Amino acid sequence: MAVICLTSASGSPGVTTTAVGLAFCWPRPVLLVEADPTGGSGILAGFLRGTTPYDAGLIELALSPLGVADALREVVRPLSPSVSLVAGTRTHAQAAALNDVWEPLAVALKELEANGQDVIVDGGRLGLAGSPQQLLDAADVTLLVTRATLPSISAARSWAETVRQPASGWPHPGLLLIGEGQPYRDSDVAKVLGMPVVADLPDDPTAAAVYQRGATPPRRFETGPYVRGLQAAAQSVQAHVARGRFTLIEESAQ
Ligand SMILES: Nc1ncnc2c1ncn2[C@@H]1O[C@H](COP(=O)(O)OP(=O)(O)OP(=O)(O)O)[C@@H](O)[C@H]1O
Ligand SMILES: [Mg+2]
Numbered sequence: 001m002a003v004i005c006l007t008s009a010s011g012s013p014g015v016t017t018t019a020v021g022l023a024f025c026w027p028r029p030v031l032l033v034e035a036d037p038t039g040g041s042g043i044l045a046g047f048l049r050g051t052t053p054y055d056a057g058l059i060e061l062a063l064s065p066l067g068v069a070d071a072l073r074e075v076v077r078p079l080s081p082s083v084s085l086v087a088g089t090r091t092h093a094q095a096a097a098l099n100d101v102w103e104p105l106a107v108a109l110k111e112l113e114a115n116g117q118d119v120i121v122d123g124g125r126l127g128l129a130g131s132p133q134q135l136l137d138a139a140d141v142t143l144l145v146t147r148a149t150l151p152s153i154s155a156a157r158s159w160a161e162t163v164r165q166p167a168s169g170w171p172h173p174g175l176l177l178i179g180e181g182q183p184y185r186d187s188d189v190a191k192v193l194g195m196p197v198v199a200d201l202p203d204d205p206t207a208a209a210v211y212q213r214g215a216t217p218p219r220r221f222e223t224g225p226y227v228r229g230l231q232a233a234a235q236s237v238q239a240h241v242a243r244g245r246f247t248l249i250e251e252s253a254q
Contacts, residue, residue, distance in 0.1 A: 002140035002241040003109050005035075005132075006176065007123035010155040013147045014178045016042045018201065018230075019122040020211040022237070023083045025230035029117045031076065033109070034058070034088035035102075035132040036124025037095035041088045043122070049214040052077070057087030059094045061101060068104040069111060088122075095130025106138035126159050140241045142170040143198055148177055148184045153192060160193040172244035176233065179203035198240045199233035202226055 004022075008015045016036065020043060023032045034043050035058065044052055056075040064071035076084045089095065109119045121139065123132050136142045144163065146156040156175075163169040173195050180186055180200040190197045207226030209215035221227060 002113065002238070003106070003119040003121065003135075003138070004237055004241070005121040005123045005136050005139040005142040006145050007136060007142065008125050008145045008156075009152075009159040010125060011147070011152050013145045013152055014201075014208065014212075015124065015145045016046065016122050017208050017212040018145060018176065018178070018233075019120050020047050021201075021208070021226075021230045022234055023120050024080070024211065025227060026082070026118060026120070026234050027238075029082045029084075031084050031086065031109070031112060031117055031119045032079070033086045033105075033119060033121045033135075035098075035121050035135055036088055037092065037098060037128050037130030037132070038124055039089045039092035039094060041090070043085060044087050046213045047211055048079075054087060054090055057089065058098060058101065059089050061086065061105070062097050068101065069108040072105075072108050092130075095128070098130045098132070102132045102134035103138075105132075106135050109135075110138070126163075136170060139170070140244060141172050141174060141198070141237060143174050143176040143237070144193075144195070145176045145178065146189070146193075147203075148179045148182050148189060150184075153184065153189055156193055160195055164195055172240065172247075174198035174240055176200070196240075199236040201229040201233060204229075 006015045006019050023030045044054055061071050061075050075086055078084045121135055123136055144156055146152045163173050175195050175197045177189055177197050177200040182203055186197040202225050204226040206218050210217050
């Protein structure tokens with residue numbers, strides 16, 4: 001159905017954790033792409049607790065003699081029957097080699113949609129060397145993840161101005177707010193940052209640790225507020241994608 005990118009302005013608000021959590025709560029098969037150029041694959045070391053060797057990932061995709069679409073099949077690893085992963089780079093030094101891969105990868109990811117697979121991208125922090133700019137710009141939806149605290153909102157503010165520019169910004173920008181009401185509410189944050197809060201998640205460190213570092217799920221995890229929040233977020237993100245497409249159709253008909 002769509003390519004969904006998550007990114008942040010600063011302060012580790014929970015992009016990687018939310019990307020993994022959303023992938024596991026997504027109602028359709030999903031490919032998770034770790035496009036954070038920081039290196040060291042936070043997902044292999046975190047969610048998978050280092051139990052899986054780094055044998056292939058984005059850098060192998062970038063260096064493959066095959067086209068990106070064919071190479072993609074070679075570097076994907078299954079995490080569950082419905083979630084698969086393209087791991088990020090081993091080190092930040094590989095980031096420069098990724099610059100030429102983002103554009104063809106954006107095209108290849110869009111084509112997956114035809115096979116009934118959605119894509120969730122961990123875009124890391126905005127503005128890093130090797131940042132997946134073309135993916136963020138080409139996604140159906142790119143969401144700026146922020147906490148509801150003043151430092152997080154303040155850091156997001158200048159990037160929010162940039163990414164919502166109609167000419168140069170993301171097609172359908174939105175916010176994913178973590179810790180709604182602590183202390184600021186969705187409506188306050190949307191007003192200050194000039195973008196809609198597409199989804200929010202509770203501040204729940206114990207539950208988040210399951211997707212962040214592969215912690216043992218606490219009791220009633222599957223029916224608890226965090227997983228319910230992720231399921232609701234998945235629905236809201238899909239509705240945002242559908243609205244964006246409808247707007248596009250309307251605009252092109254005018
Ligand atoms: N909904 C949540 N509630 C509470 N804690 C959370 C939540 N989501 C993530 N966290 C915690 O926030 C911390 C940072 O998470 P994570 O590594 O996913 O952030 P990030 O934005 O990807 O950071 P970086 O920019 O460094 O990659 C981790 O300790 C994680 O467990
Ligand atoms: Mg991260």
